[in-house]
Amino acid sequence: xxxxxxxxxxxxxHTFTISGHSRASTPLxxxxxxxxxxxxxxxxSMVPYLGESSxxxxxxxxxxxxxxxxLPFDFAAIHIYLDSIATGNTAIKAAIxxxxxxxxxxxxxxxxxxxxxxxxxxxxxxxxxxxxxTPQAMREKGIEAKAFDIIKVKLSGEDxxxxxxxxxxxxxxxxxxxxxxxxxxxxxxxxxxxxLFEQGVVLLEQPMPKHDVEGNAWITSxxxxxxxxxxxxxxxxxxxxxxxxxxxxxxxxxxxxxMFEAKQMIDKAREHGLKVLIGCMSESSCATLAAAxxxxxxxxxxxxxxxxxxxxxxxxxxxxxxxxxxxxxxxxGLKLK
Amino acid sequence: xxxxxxxxxxxxxHTFTISGHSRASTPLxxxxxxxxxxxxxxxxSMVPYLGESSxxxxxxxxxxxxxxxxLPFDFAAIHIYLDSIATGNTAIKAAIxxxxxxxxxxxxxxxxxxxxxxxxxxxxxxxxxxxxxTPQAMREKGIEAKAFDIIKVKLSGEDxxxxxxxxxxxxxxxxxxxxxxxxxxxxxxxxxxxxLFEQGVVLLEQPMPKHDVEGNAWITSxxxxxxxxxxxxxxxxxxxxxxxxxxxxxxxxxxxxxMFEAKQMIDKAREHGLKVLIGCMSESSCATLAAAxxxxxxxxxxxxxxxxxxxxxxxxxxxxxxxxxxxxxxxxGLKLK
Numbered sequence: 001x002x003x004x005x006x007x008x009x010x011x012x013x014h015t016f017t018i019s020g021h022s023r024a025s026t027p028l029x030x031x032x033x034x035x036x037x038x039x040x041x042x043x044x045s046m047v048p049y050l051g052e053s054s055x056x057x058x059x060x061x062x063x064x065x066x067x068x069x070x071l072p073f074d075f076a077a078i079h080i081y082l083d084s085i086a087t088g089n090t091a092i093k094a095a096i097x098x099x100x101x102x103x104x105x106x107x108x109x110x111x112x113x114x115x116x117x118x119x120x121x122x123x124x125x126x127x128x129x130x131x132x133x134t135p136q137a138m139r140e141k142g143i144e145a146k147a148f149d150i151i152k153v154k155l156s157g158e159d160x161x162x163x164x165x166x167x168x169x170x171x172x173x174x175x176x177x178x179x180x181x182x183x184x185x186x187x188x189x190x191x192x193x194x195x196l197f198e199q200g201v202v203l204l205e206q207p208m209p210k211h212d213v214e215g216n217a218w219i220t221s222x223x224x225x226x227x228x229x230x231x232x233x234x235x236x237x238x239x240x241x242x243x244x245x246x247x248x249x250x251x252x253x254x255x256x257x258x259m260f261e262a263k264q265m266i267d268k269a270r271e272h273g274l275k276v277l278i279g280c281m282s283e284s285s286c287a288t289l290a291a292a293x294x295x296x297x298x299x300x301x302x303x304x305x306x307x308x309x310x311x312x313x314x315x316x317x318x319x320x321x322x323x324x325x326x327x328x329x330x331x332x333g334l335k336l337k
Numbered sequence: 338x339x340x341x342x343x344x345x346x347x348x349x350x351h352t353f354t355i356s357g358h359s360r361a362s363t364p365l366x367x368x369x370x371x372x373x374x375x376x377x378x379x380x381x382s383m384v385p386y387l388g389e390s391s392x393x394x395x396x397x398x399x400x401x402x403x404x405x406x407x408l409p410f411d412f413a414a415i416h417i418y419l420d421s422i423a424t425g426n427t428a429i430k431a432a433i434x435x436x437x438x439x440x441x442x443x444x445x446x447x448x449x450x451x452x453x454x455x456x457x458x459x460x461x462x463x464x465x466x467x468x469x470x471t472p473q474a475m476r477e478k479g480i481e482a483k484a485f486d487i488i489k490v491k492l493s494g495e496d497x498x499x500x501x502x503x504x505x506x507x508x509x510x511x512x513x514x515x516x517x518x519x520x521x522x523x524x525x526x527x528x529x530x531x532x533l534f535e536q537g538v539v540l541l542e543q544p545m546p547k548h549d550v551e552g553n554a555w556i557t558s559x560x561x562x563x564x565x566x567x568x569x570x571x572x573x574x575x576x577x578x579x580x581x582x583x584x585x586x587x588x589x590x591x592x593x594x595x596m597f598e599a600k601q602m603i604d605k606a607r608e609h610g611l612k613v614l615i616g617c618m619s620e621s622s623c624a625t626l627a628a629a630x631x632x633x634x635x636x637x638x639x640x641x642x643x644x645x646x647x648x649x650x651x652x653x654x655x656x657x658x659x660x661x662x663x664x665x666x667x668x669x670g671l672k673l674k
Contacts, residue, residue: 121560121584122612125511125539149511174462174486200658202462223458224662247458275459299636321537325561 001066002034007054016131026282029057031095040103043286044095057092075260097258098290105331113293122296125322127152135166142170149322152176178205186215197224206230217245239268248275280305285314289332292324338403339371344391353468363619366394368432377440380623381432394429412597434595435627442668450630459633462659464489472503479507486659489513515542523552543567554582576605585612617642622651626669629661
């Protein structure tokens with residue numbers, strides 16, 4: 001089994017701003033694991049503020065011994081091994097996990113969504129994210145988003161009402177809102193949530209800083225719409241902490257170390273009556289197709305990565321009526337451009 | 338505890354046609370159970386083809402001894418008692434169950450949605466049903482439905498594509514389709530489902546006759562969208578029969594004998610990985626608010642009864658952005674007009 005990798009700079013269609021950060025591209029590490037003539041593709045998306053980089057990913061990968069990846073893959077054992085190399089490094093661990101899932105699917109001639117026991121008919125629609133910008137620019141992006149049934153808007157606590165009004169001037173589709181911990185006063189936040197509810201917002205992510213457990217829990221108890229924990233919930237051990245704090249959790253492969261632990265997080269959330277949104281970072285078709293394979297097990301999907309980039313190294317995913325269409329091809333169904 | 342009741346003819350805004358049946362009104366039986374100055378309201382909707390009528394309801398009610406309804410209500414025992422009076426009669430049993438839930442809420446100063454442990458923030462949007470009609474009339478109804486985010490269309494196997502085209506000429510919202518067992522050839526049905534999928538249909542109910550278990554199961558296995566069993570699933574004992582036949586079930590209080598067994602059906606469906614749509618018959622605010630109390634536990638809601646009638650005896654339910662808004666009032670939160 002041969003592991004290879006290369007850094008790749010994923011260019012964004014629009015400079016992307018969320019609370020406190022702004023960027024025009026995202027560094028990826030593209031991973032390939034080859035065996036018996038098949039290649040499994042994996043991807044790490046390393047958004048700068050989460051601590052991973054091409055350098056940390058290369059350091060991690062240099063320590064990975066592919067001899068540990070015995071067939072048939074025992075993903076539980078593989079993840080114990082990966083976590084034993086170093087803590088953190090969740091994105092590059094995800095890249096390896098995704099490549100091994102793709103390879104496993106190809107070796108067994110099975111689509112990845114079948115490997116993780118998804119039912120393709122239950123695919124939820126995917127929202128299309130519009131970053132913070134001037135009202136005029138957001139209006140233009142709203143027009144660009146017309147292929148999607150749901151728009152996700154990033155708010156920050158500044159000009160929030162103007163931004164929603166700009167979107168509403170071009171579309172009346174349901175909206176998701178992501179605050180990315182941007183609100184600090186819980187009473188003001190709740191008043192804003194009720195205003196957003198009246199504007200047709202149907203879901204809201206991470207209203208308050210992740211460490212303000214009590215503030216987020218209070219908002220959840222008072223909110224007319226589901227409140228989802230994102231920054232608060234990274235890995236499996238965080239799921240139980242979300243009970244009574246959020247209505248649901250945002251699962252992202254780059255946080256969860258890949259598909260294996262994401263599936264465990266979804267199952268654990270279900271067990272405790274938590275809803276699940278599956279999300280993504282700035283990603284190419286590779287990591288988003290891995291997320292799409294799990295999406296039918298989730299309530300909501302926000303995996304718009306490939307539609308927000310100009311240099312996707314893979315063919316765009318099959319997509320119609322606002323939803324991913326899962327392919328019957330083995331593995332993730334990826335094709336290099 | 339005093340039981341009283343009166344028949345009521347619920348007038349429909351539009352003559353309503355589903356496969357093989359057409360009508361302009363629906364007979365209801367409105368039930369009141371009074372205790373300690375509080376009145377619990379209940380409602381039976383007796384659509385003609387299901388076998389109940391004012392006469393059968395009156396016969397059933399004349400046998401009900403309110404001495405059996407001891408406080409605090411033991412709904413399991415009450416339902417064993419109601420089922421012991423006679424089999425069938427599910428709508429009038431539902432009327433009693435709903436009135437007792439409303440009364441229980443008022444006696445304990447608790448909203449019914451809290452009694453059944455719903456989380457009001459998780460309310461799904463409700464679809465608005467458009468019955469079979471000429472393309473021109475359906476186009477007009479499409480305009481009338483603009484307050485709703487989802488439209489449900491009844492198809493029958495005749496002129497189905499024309500009907501969808503008529504709706505699509507006025508709106509691009511997601512559609513639910515209810516075939517009411519109207520399709521007989523599974524290959525033709527599947528081809529139609531793929532065509533509907535391309536038109537933005539996101540859910541389909543009861544494609545084939547309920548007795549064709551194999552045909553419905555085959556369609557479910559091949560479908561790109563969730564297939565829901567409705568006529569196939571009446572009561573709790575039917576839920577397990579839906580596994581591997583449908584992706585989910587349609588729970589209606591008039592089939593389930595009310596809120597108590599509907600809640601059991603939802604829990605049983607969840608246990609087996611089945612999705613849940615909560616539906617209604619032609620109903621006033623009373624039975625639909627009882628369904629709305631359970632709706633946050635369901636994946637989809639189709640409880641548009643009060644919006645399709647001209648003589649609702651109760652005040653219209655609170656509704657905004659395509660969703661019921663659950664009230665903090667005790668019981669169902671009903672007010673007589």
